[in-house]
Amino acid sequence: MGQVADVVIIGGGIIGLSIAYHLGLRKPGKILLLEKGQLGEGSTSRCVGGIRTQFSTEINILFSLESVKVFDRFEEEFGVDPEFRKIGYLFLAATESEVEVFKENIELQKRFHIPVQYLTPDEIGEQWPYLKMDDILGGTFCPSDGYAGPNEVLSGFVRGAKRVGVTFNEGEEVRDILVEGGRVTGVRTDGGEISSPVVVNAGGPYASFVGELAGIKIPVKPLRRQVFVTAPFHLTERSVPLTIDFHRGWYFRREVDGFLLSGPLDREPGLNTSIDYEAMVEASENATYRVPAFENARIARGWAGLYEISPDNHAILGKVPGLEGLILANGFSGHGFQHSPAVGRVISEVIVDGEATTINISSLSIERFEKGELIREPMTAFKE
Ligand SMILES: Cc1cc2nc3c(=O)[nH]c(=O)nc-3n(C[C@H](O)[C@H](O)[C@H](O)COP(=O)(O)OP(=O)(O)OC[C@H]3O[C@@H](n4cnc5c(N)ncnc54)[C@H](O)[C@@H]3O)c2cc1C
Numbered sequence: 279m280g281q282v283a284d285v286v287i288i289g290g291g292i293i294g295l296s297i298a299y300h301l302g303l304r305k306p307g308k309i310l311l312l313e314k315g316q317l318g319e320g321s322t323s324r325c326v327g328g329i330r331t332q333f334s335t336e337i338n339i340l341f342s343l344e345s346v347k348v349f350d351r352f353e354e355e356f357g358v359d360p361e362f363r364k365i366g367y368l369f370l371a372a373t374e375s376e377v378e379v380f381k382e383n384i385e386l387q388k389r390f391h392i393p394v395q396y397l398t399p400d401e402i403g404e405q406w407p408y409l410k411m412d413d414i415l416g417g418t419f420c421p422s423d424g425y426a427g428p429n430e431v432l433s434g435f436v437r438g439a440k441r442v443g444v445t446f447n448e449g450e451e452v453r454d455i456l457v458e459g460g461r462v463t464g465v466r467t468d469g470g471e472i473s474s475p476v477v478v479n480a481g482g483p484y485a486s487f488v489g490e491l492a493g494i495k496i497p498v499k500p501l502r503r504q505v506f507v508t509a510p511f512h513l514t515e516r517s518v519p520l521t522i523d524f525h526r527g528w529y530f531r532r533e534v535d536g537f538l539l540s541g542p543l544d545r546e547p548g549l550n551t552s553i554d555y556e557a558m559v560e561a562s563e564n565a566t567y568r569v570p571a572f573e574n575a576r577i578a579r580g581w582a583g584l585y586e587i588s589p590d591n592h593a594i595l596g597k598v599p600g601l602e603g604l605i606l607a608n609g610f611s612g613h614g615f616q617h618s619p620a621v622g623r624v625i626s627e628v629i630v631d632g633e634a635t636t637i638n639i640s641s642l643s644i645e646r647f648e649k650g651e652l653i654r655e656p657m658t659a660f661k662e
Pocket of ligand 1: 288289290291292293294312313314315316317318319320321322323324325326327328329450451452453480481482483484488503504505582583584585586610611612613614615616617662
């Protein structure tokens with residue numbers, strides 16, 4: 279007889295691990311997490327750790343607020359310092375329509391008591407004098423946004439999940455999801471069949487491939503983002519926020535003694551995770567355009583990873599109509615790290631209680647694509 283589990287989680291990234299931990303806290307029997315490579319080796323290890331409440335939809339704000347509560351008490355709960363640095367996020371607007379959207383966003387964010395403020399070009403130039411301000415019409419700043427260490431948070435979830443009795447199998451790829459009479463009955467790996475009434479798709483950028491194993495179309499595309507880091511560089515004594523040149527789709531923040539500069543986001547989906555010279559040139563050009571002092575900075579290294587993009591840049595969460603037992607935690611569109619604590623919690627609620635209670639996730643159901651009920655944002659979403 280093959281193995282038996284109560285819940286199988288496919289994917290050992292930040293999402294799979296947070297789900298495993300939160301489920302283990304609720305004790306629904308044997309939880310088995312299967313990772314085809316090593317824990318965290320997917321998008322999670324490529325992530326730059328940004329955490330913000332400055333989102334432009336209510337549902338993303340709710341996920342941020344719930345997750346920040348966990349990041350704030352992370353060391354207490356998991357025994358690992360997540361290195362959450364609240365340096366703030368500064369969004370820069372270069373067109374009138376961007377200003378308008380930023381102002382609308384602030385109105386929404388303030389309804390949730392987020393300490394965000396609108397700044398004029400003079401106020402921005404005064405506080406961060408290294409920025410070239412010629413074309414900047416305004417900006418928004420939230421001092422409680424920032425970033426944490428993806429490896430630290432991942433290892434916290436791993437420790438927590440072990441503590442609550444989760445079993446991890448690394449190097450075990452799920453080759454098939456077993457379905458009988460409209461419900462999931464387990465998975466098949468090279469090690470054999472594992473029967474389980476609940477299977478969670480936490481496959482990150484591979485979510486659509488995992489969905490195909492159960493005959494389900496999940497509209498998530500892998501999209502490469504490149505990132506570069508300078509050699510040690512002195513810019514200012516002041517605190518430097520994570521700064522987003524929204525118009526150029528470019529951002530930077532400190533990274534140890536140097537600076538992390540975002541590179542381009544691919545236009546076409548694919549699984550390539552190498553970096554290229556053109557991307558490095560583009561990152562440098564964006565950097566010296568907005569921060570002329572970066573002319574003297576040298577790029578020392580870079581990497582690339584895959585976003586898991588959904589058609590409306592919002593997550594796809596919960597049950598699949600017509601296929602009982604398959605649970606989706608996909609399509610985070612570049613926000614999966616910062617939303618992982620809340621995602622783990624709501625998915626554990628779906629599995630144990632039948633529905634999410636911490637946050638109403640009905641608007642994130644996969645059904646929205648068929649029904650044409652995509653979530654609308656005032657402007658293409660920013661992705662870290
Ligand atoms: C450059 C970059 C910067 C980013 N910056 C930020 C940021 O600042 N803030 C933020 O919130 N997010 C950011 N993100 C996004 C974030 O990294 C992801 O949203 C998050 O890591 C998704 O986690 P995951 O667990 O869903 O996916 P992953 O970490 O990719 O994990 C999925 C796992 O599933 C495994 N798997 C797939 N198929 C199978 C199978 N058949 N069997 C077994 N295992 C399987 C894979 O090996 C993988 O390890 C960034 C992403 C990139 C690329």
